[in-house]
Amino acid sequence: MHKLTLSEMNQLSDIDLIHLILLNNNSAISYLFYNKCSSMFNYIIKEVFSYQVEKDELISELYLYLCNDNWKKVREFEGRSKFTTWLSVVAVRFFLKKKISMIDSKANCTPYSESAMHIPCKISHASMIERMDLINAIQKLKNGRDKFVILSIEIEGYEAEEVAKQLGITKANLYNIKKRALNKLSDILKDYNYANE
Amino acid sequence: MNNISDELLASFIDGNTSDEQTSQINQIISADPSAFTEFLIASKAICFVDEAEPIESHLPNLGIAASSASIVAGGTLLASYLSHLHDSSPIFGSSENLSYHADRMDQHSHSINENLNHPIMENFVHYGETNHIQQQYDDTCAIKSQQLILNDFGVNVTEDQLVHQAEQFHIYSPGSGTAPQDVGKLLELNGVHCTQHTNATVYDLTSALAQGEKIIIGVDSGELWNNGIMSHFMNQFTDRFVGEQADHALIVAGIDTTSPDDVKVILTDPGTGEEAARYPIAQFLDAWHDSGNFMVTTDNPAPLAYNPEMINFSYSEGHIPMIGAMPYEYFDQHIMPLSQELVTDPTALGILHSDFDGMIGGHSSSFSPDLLSTLEHTPRIDPHHYQTDMNQFHDPNFHQPDANGITFGNQHMADYYNGMAEHHEHLAQFDIDHGNQISAQNNLNYADDYHNHAIDELHDIDQ
Numbered sequence: 001m002h003k004l005t006l007s008e009m010n011q012l013s014d015i016d017l018i019h020l021i022l023l024n025n026n027s028a029i030s031y032l033f034y035n036k037c038s039s040m041f042n043y044i045i046k047e048v049f050s051y052q053v054e055k056d057e058l059i060s061e062l063y064l065y066l067c068n069d070n071w072k073k074v075r076e077f078e079g080r081s082k083f084t085t086w087l088s089v090v091a092v093r094f095f096l097k098k099k100i101s102m103i104d105s106k107a108n109c110t111p112y113s114e115s116a117m118h119i120p121c122k123i124s125h126a127s128m129i130e131r132m133d134l135i136n137a138i139q140k141l142k143n144g145r146d147k148f149v150i151l152s153i154e155i156e157g158y159e160a161e162e163v164a165k166q167l168g169i170t171k172a173n174l175y176n177i178k179k180r181a182l183n184k185l186s187d188i189l190k191d192y193n194y195a196n197e
Numbered sequence: 198m199n200n201i202s203d204e205l206l207a208s209f210i211d212g213n214t215s216d217e218q219t220s221q222i223n224q225i226i227s228a229d230p231s232a233f234t235e236f237l238i239a240s241k242a243i244c245f246v247d248e249a250e251p252i253e254s255h256l257p258n259l260g261i262a263a264s265s266a267s268i269v270a271g272g273t274l275l276a277s278y279l280s281h282l283h284d285s286s287p288i289f290g291s292s293e294n295l296s297y298h299a300d301r302m303d304q305h306s307h308s309i310n311e312n313l314n315h316p317i318m319e320n321f322v323h324y325g326e327t328n329h330i331q332q333q334y335d336d337t338c339a340i341k342s343q344q345l346i347l348n349d350f351g352v353n354v355t356e357d358q359l360v361h362q363a364e365q366f367h368i369y370s371p372g373s374g375t376a377p378q379d380v381g382k383l384l385e386l387n388g389v390h391c392t393q394h395t396n397a398t399v400y401d402l403t404s405a406l407a408q409g410e411k412i413i414i415g416v417d418s419g420e421l422w423n424n425g426i427m428s429h430f431m432n433q434f435t436d437r438f439v440g441e442q443a444d445h446a447l448i449v450a451g452i453d454t455t456s457p458d459d460v461k462v463i464l465t466d467p468g469t470g471e472e473a474a475r476y477p478i479a480q481f482l483d484a485w486h487d488s489g490n491f492m493v494t495t496d497n498p499a500p501l502a503y504n505p506e507m508i509n510f511s512y513s514e515g516h517i518p519m520i521g522a523m524p525y526e527y528f529d530q531h532i533m534p535l536s537q538e539l540v541t542d543p544t545a546l547g548i549l550h551s552d553f554d555g556m557i558g559g560h561s562s563s564f565s566p567d568l569l570s571t572l573e574h575t576p577r578i579d580p581h582h583y584q585t586d587m588n589q590f591h592d593p594n595f596h597q598p599d600a601n602g603i604t605f606g607n608q609h610m611a612d613y614y615n616g617m618a619e620h621h622e623h624l625a626q627f628d629i630d631h632g633n634q635i636s637a638q639n640n641l642n643y644a645d646d647y648h649n650h651a652i653d654e655l656h657d658i659d660q
Contacts, residue, residue, distance in 0.1 A: 044239075047241070076204070078204050088238075089206045089207045152241065169357055177334070
C-alpha cells in the first residue's frame with residue numbers, strides 16, 4: 001500500500017479513513033492524530049485539565065487506548081455521527097477519566113469539580129425544563145462555530161476576547177457570529193414559547 | 198460516567214438522534230453535571246477538527262483548476278490565459294491598511310454602477326463543513342466570492358478580513374448580506390478593478406471568460422440547488438428566499454462544451470463549497486435570470502503568477518483562440534454585436550440563449566434565421582459598435598418583394614451570408630498559410646454553412 005499524501009487523506013470519507021486505520025496504515029493514523037484532530041485533542045485537553053500537562057503524552061495515551069486490542073474501541077463506532085464527533089466524545093471521556101485517576105494519585109492537583117463538573121453559572125438557576133429547552137436549541141445549531149460561541153459566552157460565561165482567541169478570530173468577528181447565532185437560537189426557542197424572554 | 202453511550206452522545210451532538218432519544222439524552226444532560234460537561238466540551242471541540250480540503254485539488258476530467266475562468270471544448274483545455282494587471286494589486290494584510298483603501302474606494306468607485314435596484318443577495322451555507330471555497334457565514338456569499346477572486350489576483354486576504362472591511366464601509370451587515378450594487382466594491386477596495394453588468398447574456402458571460410476575466414453573478418439559489426443532484430443539500434440550508442429574486446452570489450468558472458449537446462456551466466459556489474459544480478446551461482440560465490442577469494466582471498484577466506493554469510492564455514492577444522468550436526475573432530466580431538442587438542427584444546431572449554449551445558458546440562455559426570428576422574423590430578443600442586452594417590436590416594423596404602417575388606430582405610440576407618462565407622474562406626486560407634489545419638477546417642465549415650444559409654434564403658423565394 002502506498003503512502004497516502006495529505007491531499008489524498010483530505011479526500012477520504014469516514015469509512016475509508018477508519019478502514020485504513022484498522023489496517024494500521026501509518027499515514028492514516030498520523031493524519032488523524034497530527035492533522036485532522038490535533039487541534040481538537042489539544043482543545044479538549046486544555047478544557048479538561050486546568051493545569052499544565054504533557055499534551056503529547058496524553059494524546060499518545062489516547063492513541064494506545066484506541067488501538068488497544070486491534071482497535072477494538074474504533075470498531076465500536078457505528079457511523080451514526082461523524083467519526084470526528086464520535087472521537088471527540090471518546091476523547092473527552094477518556095481525558096476526564098484520566099484526570100480523575102491523576103487526582104486520585106496526586107492530591108495536589110486542582111479538583112476537577114471546581115470547574116467543569118458543575119453546570120455553568122449562567123444556567124444554574126434555570127429550571128430543569130428551561131435547561132432542557134436551551135440544550136435542545138443549542139444542539140439544533142448546525143454551525144459548529146455558532147455552537148461554540150453560544151456555549152462559551154452564553155452558557156459558560158467566558159469573555160469574548162478569550163473565545164475569539166480560542167477560535168483565532170477577531171473580537172469584531174466573534175460578535176458577528178454571536179449575533180447571528182443568537183438570532184438562530186432565538187428562532188429555535190420561539191418553538192418553545194420563549195419568544196419574549 | 199453516565200449511561201449515554203459514546204455513539205449516542207455523538208449522534209446527539211450531530212443532531213442525528215430520534216425525538217425520543219433526543220428527549221432522553223436531554224433530560225440526562227440537563228440533570229447530570231458530568232454529562233453536561235461531556236456534551237459541552239465535545240460539542241465545542243468538534244469546531245477544531247481540521248476539515249480543510251487541499252488547495253491543490255483539481256477538477257475531475259477537465260485537467261484545469263476550476264477557479265480559473267475557462268472554456269473547455271472537446272475535452273481539451275482551450276482557455277487558460279493571462280494578462281498582466283496594469284495596476285499592481287496591493288496586499289491587504291491587516292486592518293491597519295483600511296484607511297489607505299478608503300481612499301481607493303473613492304478613487305475607483307466610478308466603475309461600479311450604483312443605480313442597480315435589486316434585492317439583497319443573501320445566501321445559504323452548508324453548515325458544519327468548511328473548505329477553502331465555502332463561505333463561513335450564511336450571508337457572505339458575495340464576500341467569499343470576492344475573496345476568492347482577490348486571492349486569484351494575488352491579494353492575500355481572508356474572508357474574515359473582508360467581512361470586517363465590508364462592515365466598515367457599510368457594504369455588508371451581518372444578517373442582511375450584500376446588496377447587488379455593492380458586489381464588486383471589495384474588489385475595487387483591494388485594487389482589482391471591475392465592472393457591474395445587468396441584463397447580461399450568456400454571450401457576455403462567454404466573452405468575459407474568453408478574455409480571462411473573473412466573474413461573479415447573482416442567482417436564485419433555489420433554482421440552482423433545488424434541482425438534480427444538489428437537492429439533497431437543500432434541507433441543510435436556511436431558507437431566506439425573497440420571492441423569485443436572486444439570493445446568492447457565486448463565481449462562473451467556465452463553460453464546458455465537452456459534449457456539445459449537453460453544454461454545462463461550471464460554477465465555483467461558496468454556498469456549497471464546490472469548486473467546480475457543473476450545471477446544465479438551461480438550469481443555470483433560469484437561476485441567473487432571477488438576478489436580472491446581473492454580473493460583475495474584473496476589468497483584467499487574472500495574472501499568471503497566481504493562476505498557473507493560465508499558462509496557455511494568449512496574453513498578447515488578450516483572449517483565447519477558440520470559444521468552443523468557434524474562433525474568438527468570429528465570436529467577437531459577428532456574434533457579440535448581434536447578441537447585443539437581439540437582447541433588447543424580450544421575445545428573442547429565449548432563442549438567443551438556445552442558439553448558444555449550437556454555436557459554441559459547432560453545430561451552427563450564427564443565430565437561427567427566426568431570431569435574425571426579429572432584428573427589424575429590435576430597438577438598437579449602439580449601431581457604431583457593429584462590425585457588420587446592421588442598418589440594412591432596418592431599411593423600410595427590407596421585406597417588400599420586388600417584381601420577381603424576391604424581397605429586399607431575402608437578397609440582403611443572402612448577400613450577407615455570402616459575404617460571411619467569403620470572410621471565412623479568407624480566414625481558412627490564413628490558417629492554412631500558418632499551418633493551423635484544425636482552425637482552417639472550422640473556417641471552411643463556417644463558410645459552407647454560410648453558403649447554405651445564402652442558398653436557403655434564395656430558395657425560400659423560389660418556393
